[in-house]
Amino acid sequence: MTQTMTAARAPGHSGRRRNNGTLPVLVLFLPPALLIFTLFVILPMGEAAWYSLYDWSGYGLPEKFIGLKNFEVLFRNGAFHQALINNGLIMVVSIVIQIPLALWLATMVSHRIPGAVSFRLIFFMPYVLADVAAGLIWRFVYDGDYGLFAAIASFFNVASPYVLADKNLAIYAVLGVIVWKYFGFHMMLFIAGLQSIDKSYYEAAEMDGATRWQRFRNITLPLLAPTIRLSVFFSVIGSLQLFDMIMPLTGGGPSNSTQTMVTFLYSYGITRMKVGFGSAIGVVLFVICITLAFGYKRIFMRND
Amino acid sequence: MKFRTLFGAAIGLALSASTSLADVTVKWLHLNTDPDVGAAWGEIVKNFEASHPGVKVEMQFLENEAFKAKLPTLLQSNEPPHLFYTWGGGVLAEQARTGAIKDLTEAMDADGGKLRAVYNPALVNGLTVQGKVYALPYQTGLVSFYYNKALFEKAGVDAADIKSWADFLTAVKKIKDAGITPIAGGGGEKWPIHFYWGYLAMREGGKAAFDAAKASEGDGFTSEAFVKAGQDLAALGKLEPFQQGYLGATWPQTLGLFGDGKAAILLGFESTVYMQGNGAADGKGLPRDQIGTFAFPLVDGGAGQLTDTMGGINGWVLTKNAPPEALEFAAFLTNPESQKLMASKNLIIPAAIGSGEAIQEPLVKNAAQGLAASTWHQNFLDQDLGPAVGRVVNDVSVEIVSGQMSPEDAAQQIQDAWALDN
Structure with missing residues (x-):
């Protein structure tokens, strides 16, 4: 009897408790976050979408409504096409070169061998460096008069290359810096992933006579897959946002050959005082980001 | 219009009278990175503050690119600088169009055009947008x-x-x-x-x-x-x-x-x-x-x-709500004495008429003379x-x-x- 009574009362009781418990929490904690999110994320996004329909310099209020003309001009702009191609190229290089490199190094330095920790630190160092500083450092490295490249060239007695001034080479120079800068970050992700893999799998595989490659192929890779998927996700989003390293390196030049979408936004939107046009670029960038981010999460990261 | 400016001046006077002992701070936004110019400006500011008790000049610095990118926002904020640098041209016209900056035509022509007469007319012209002067000429240059x-x-x-x-x-x-x-x-x-x-x-x-x-x-x-x-x-x-x-x-x-x-x-x-x-x-x-x-x-x-x-045409722009002291300072900064001080250190080719003679360095003086003989300055x-x-x-x-x-x-x-x- 008492048992049934408590059983009957229990659901109602717990239901009321949930109300009692969560509502104040909601009332107390949701508004500030919601307010900040609305004020600094939703509102600017909406504003950008609105500005993108105007020819506006940034001074005063936008008054000259021009419909979708900004988008029309944008999609016809050769430099924007180049920026899109470059963003794609950065993504491909990140996935095809940077992540395998990071994975390879991670499998090496995650073992408990002497010096592993210091190598981890060295590989991670470029990532810690500020993007602008990295850009400036590499500008000196690539410099054809006084830089490292000039020194190497003079050592081998060949003409010094001016990679950042060559519109066919500059983007590869930039890609090199990107790989150098960010592989450490992905390596760290992989090290964390590797350390969570149970050692007993490897011991069992070893007893069964599996080769190193078989162990990597059949244990490491499948168990590391969620980390790899996350890593690719970071690469894709990161490549879309790339800006502060390119500015000191090339500023998007020569002849717009190293423009990314964000540097394009800066040089065509902000420095030219075409805030309406810049907003249109921002809107396109936003749509691409959202599509890629959600599409990727939907398709590849559903189970993670 | 006249009444309003008079009224404004009266209020300004009343306010400055009642607060004459309190400090007025002129906020001066610049992008100079040359230590010699900085030192010369320091001297000019000191002279100004000595002759204008109660007025303080506060220098604010933004790096060139940051200056250009930030200015539109700054001008529309509640705390715009009183005085900032300009290269004239399209940006100045854009700023003028929004009403964020002060029309200086009246000040230029007051007292029978006393202030206007200080400067090389080609430079005043270069800082004029649709018949209105929007900046006090400061320096010019020759490529x-x-x-x-x-x-x-x-x-x-x-x-x-x-x-x-x-x-x-x-x-x-x-x-x-x-x-x-x-x-x-x-x-x-x-x-x-x-x-x-x-x-x-x-x-x-x-x-x-x-x-x-x-x-x-x-x-x-x-x-x-x-x-x-x-x-x-x-x-x-x-x-x-x-x-x-x-x-x-x-x-x-x-x-x-x-x-x-x-x-x-x-x-x-x-x-x-x-x-x-x-x-x-x-x-x-x-x-x-x-x-x-x-x-x-x-x-x-x-x-x-x-x-x-x-070559360049540079001047100082006043924002809409700048106090009268800001204009006084801008005029002081560009008056023949201050300009000669800058010129004698070979720091600028001055905008004030006759100040170019103070330049010592022959190559700079040569440029100044070229400008003085200019038939059209672009x-x-x-x-x-x-x-x-x-x-x-x-x-x-x-x-x-x-x-x-x-x-x-x-x-x-x-x-x-x-x-x-x-």
């Missing part, structure tokens, strides 16, 4: 050719022989044949190359061509003069006159190259004589007597004159035509000289950008 005398001698070139663009091209060839880099070019920053296109357009079309293009008359920027300017520039580009890797070179690198004696010619500012030293590997650069100068040469059959000059095109069109001019100048774009396409791009804006 002209500077050359390394020793390298010219080595190549057997005499600067006095360079009368026309064709002569110039011949000289470039001769220098190149002598195994010397003829010209130091800053293609990475683009605007150093726009000096070439700009000057060539001035020499080809004269003032009339610019006036017509700006009024959107005829073929605008696609008219013959501008296409020809592009062709002249392309002809220079074909000679490959610049140093290796000039398309990535910054302006300081370019100055350094000239200062190191690795290039014979530089198209640069009036301050080249100093800047080349700062940029040089040894920190000294070429000895001053080893640097010569000549005006941008004429083109055959062009409408321009040798005395038509291109502001930098990337300022004058506004930031959007200006950047297109910079872009296409580099594209033309590096052979990436035809002069016709370049003219069309400028015209397209101009038509979009005007």
